[in-house]
Amino acid sequence: MSAETVRFWLDGAERRGPAGVPVGFVLYAQGERILGWNEATGAPRGLYCGIGHCFECRLTIDGVRDQRACLVPLAAEMQLTRQAPPPALTFQEVP
Amino acid sequence: MSAATCDAVVVGAGPAGLAAAGTLTARGHSVLLVDEAPVPGGRLRAQWYRLGSAVWDGRAEVRRLVEGVGAGATWRLGTAVHAVSGTSDEGFAVDLGAEVVRARTVLLATGATEVPLAMPGWTLPGVLAVGAAQTLWRGWHMAPGRRGVIVGINPLGFAVAQELADAGLASLAVVMPPPGLATAHLGSVGEQWDRLLALAAGAPPWAKPVAGLLHGRPGWRRAAMRWFPAQGIRVAGARLQLTRQALALEGADRVEAVRLQRLDAGGEPVGAPWREAVDFVLLAGGLRPLGELLGQVGAAMGHYEGLGGDVPLVTTRLATSRPGVFAAGNTLGIESARVAMAQGGLAGLGMAAHLGDEPPEDAWQRARGAMAAARRQVPFTFQPGLMQARAQHRQDSAREVGP
Incomplete structure (x- = not known):
């Protein structure tokens, strides 16, 4: 890989990785399988389709929520944040 | 402009x-x-x-x-x-x-x-569409893992298996998807075997061992499956295990094992399921x-x-x-x-x-x-x-x- 190595941040922790490679792939290769949690069930989710179709790899990137990690190239000083599962949803029976 | x-x-x-x-x-x-x-x-x-x-x-x-x-x-x-x-x-x-x-x-x-194979455990981290593994390796020179299974029989799966084998990634097995998936186009185990044979008849590079198995006679499917080795045959650098079916993918917060089931020559389950450890799974549901x-x-x-x-x-x-x-x-x-x-x-x-x-x-x-x-x-x-x-x-x- 000839890409320049740059510094970035995952959940506030300092990391290094190849610039230009989509962040979802960078994190997978660094062993970070969990990229988020399903909003309804809280189950962990990660990289799946790699082409922007499945929306399972959504991260907050530089403050913008729900960015597909498989489509966004890594850039220097990028802030990546895994989106916390929301407070438990309650479902009501519809009569 | x-x-x-x-x-x-x-x-x-x-x-x-x-x-x-x-x-x-x-x-x-x-x-x-x-x-x-x-x-x-x-x-x-x-x-x-x-x-x-x-x-x-x-x-x-x-x-x-x-x-x-x-x-x-x-x-x-x-x-x-x-x-x-x-x-x-x-x-x-x-x-x-x-x-x-x-x-x-x-x-x-x-x-x-890619057609998803929505099987039990398919949303676990470490379970990838087979095309994502191809992009990981061919696009960015990153390996999907060390020990994996490809679930589903199709040409894209074989192409990716060949690439990962060429890259020196060991222990890749190709197994059948579980029964009863919503992806109706898959059909029964027998229909999937027949489709594989029809594809092999077109003589793609991976097909030689498969075609040899059947002597080019699709009607021989049942006889061929009776003699199909339980450990599989070597195809495109992977072990093609046509008489094994993945029932579920398991793990706490990432995929750690695949639950497998042996199939008989008619495609029916035989014996008790067992678990094998993996650190990634590729789903090959077709395009x-x-x-x-x-x-x-x-x-x-x-x-x-x-x-x-x-x-x-x-x-x-x-x-x-x-x-x-x-x-x-x-x-x-x-x-x-x-x-x-x-x-x-x-x-x-x-x-x-x-x-x-x-x-x-x-x-x-x-x-x-x-x-x-x-x-x-x-x-x-x-x-x-x-x-x-x-x-x-x-x-x-x-x-x-x-x-």
Whole structure:
């Protein structure tokens, strides 16, 4: 890989990785399988389709929520944040 | 040119879209190329395989195609198309979220998507669509893991298995998907075996061990399966285990094991399931043409299993039933990248003609010749019955949308 190595941040922790490679792939290769949690069930989710179709790899990137990690190239000083599962949803029976 | 108005918007910068854009810019038309991915080339970027003594290098092909597009195009990479509305006469409005672009013609070259195998545990981190593993390795030189299983029998799975084997990744097994999945096109275990045999009969590079197993006689399937080794046979660098079925993928917060079941010669489960440790799983459910935008513009469609699903009906110039909207590449049916490029060239000429710039006869002849040549050079067919489906699609198209 000839890409320049740059510094970035995952959940506030300092990391290094190849610039230009989509962040979802960078994190997978660094062993970070969990990229988020399903909003309804809280189950962990990660990289799946790699082409922007499945929306399972959504991260907050530089403050913008729900960015597909498989489509966004890594850039220097990028802030990546895994989106916390929301407070438990309650479902009501519809009569 | 201003991006806000142009002769043609090309949706999808894969082999079909790039070839069409190159054809249009060469004739002096302004083109806007849009793709969701941050880099051009689509799935072609991740392709690399031997073709006889030659090598098919997807990245080199992408470079060549991008050079062909030249400076006459405006690019919107990392950009999704939200909607296409309007008509050719009043101008199409292509909504890119941050801006709306107007165009007189639109090419939908949105490619294909992988059919999910929605089996128990398939959402666990570490479970990837097989194409994602190809992009990981071929696109970015990253391995999906050390010990994995491919669930599902199809040509893309074998291509990826071969690439990972060439890369020195050990212990890759290919097993059958579980019964009762919502992906109805899979059919029974027996039907999946038959489909594999039909594909092997087309003599793709991986098929030799499979074809040898059956002596080229599909009717021998039951006998062949009775003698099929439990440990599998070596195919494309992986162990093809046709008498093993994955029932579930298991793990706490990432995939750690696959629950397997032995099958008898009739495809029925025999014995108790057991677990094997893995650190990744690739799901190979096959490819389906991606056609949301075709549905949105109301193009006439038809369903062809041999083409991979629902595709638009098109003229021989690849015009859909909506004047000014063209289609090319895998959105027209699952075929090779070379066919997609040839379709892009043809659609580019069709769009030029629609813009009032009718190409000379020899340009059409070259484009049709390229298409025929591409179909002769396929490294493997993705679906059995492709050529029959293509003939039926041609016939239906001529009746519904014209020659």
